Amino acid sequence: xxKILIVFLLTSASVVHGQRFTGGLLAGxxxxxxxxxxxxxxxxxxxAGGVFVKTDFRENWGGMLELRYNEKGSxxxxxxxxxxxxxxxxxxxxxxxxxxxxxxxxxxxxSIGYLFRQVQREGGIVDPIDDFNPIEVAACLGAEYKISENxxxxxRYAISMIPIWQQFPGATSxxxxxxxxxxxxxxxxxxxxxx
Numbered sequence: 335x336x337k338i339l340i341v342f343l344l345t346s347a348s349v350v351h352g353q354r355f356t357g358g359l360l361a362g363x364x365x366x367x368x369x370x371x372x373x374x375x376x377x378x379x380x381x382a383g384g385v386f387v388k389t390d391f392r393e394n395w396g397g398m399l400e401l402r403y404n405e406k407g408s409x410x411x412x413x414x415x416x417x418x419x420x421x422x423x424x425x426x427x428x429x430x431x432x433x434x435x436x437x438x439x440x441x442x443x444x445s446i447g448y449l450f451r452q453v454q455r456e457g458g459i460v461d462p463i464d465d466f467n468p469i470e471v472a473a474c475l476g477a478e479y480k481i482s483e484n485x486x487x488x489x490r491y492a493i494s495m496i497p498i499w500q501q502f503p504g505a506t507s508x509x510x511x512x513x514x515x516x517x518x519x520x521x522x523x524x525x526x527x528x529x
């Protein structure tokens with residue numbers, strides 16, 4: 335058993351040593367809506383920011399792991415004013431990347447997020463709310479355009495794969511929907527340290 339463990343550790347160390355990892359910072363803007371509410375359109379803008387690590391698996395294929403703050407939600411235009419739902423998440427997107435051209439890199443993956451703050455603002459009144467699911471799992475699809483070796487711009491579409499809010503049978507709610515999903519388009523600048 336000891337020999338197997340030693341062989342595994344030595345093999346793992348050589349594989350990790352052979353990998354090329356790069357990391358950096360990202361900052362951007364989200365436009366979002368809640369799919370399933372009574373309003374359509376990306377009426378809610380929010381901040382995005384975080385850190386990332388990238389590596390290459392083989393020719394043209396790679397992977398990226400992020401730790402990201404994302405502000406999502408919805409802006410509902412009501413007869414008596416505007417209702418803003420602000421949902422703040424800490425997320426861990428895991429993306430697979432593929433270099434098609436020298437400067438263009440499509441990306442696809444999944445993101446797991448934790449909802450740490452949720453507020454509703456109606457007119458000038460801000461109310462904390464607590465009826466959204468604390469965990470979000472989202473499918474992500476996007477692309478990065480490399481401006482230089484260290485700088486890139488990214489656009490990403492993400493949609494919840496499980497409801498962020500759901501009307502359960504027999505429950506009463508002021509929300510006029512059965513299930514809701516985050517629907518987000520994100521624009522970000524990625525800065526890589528060293529290259």
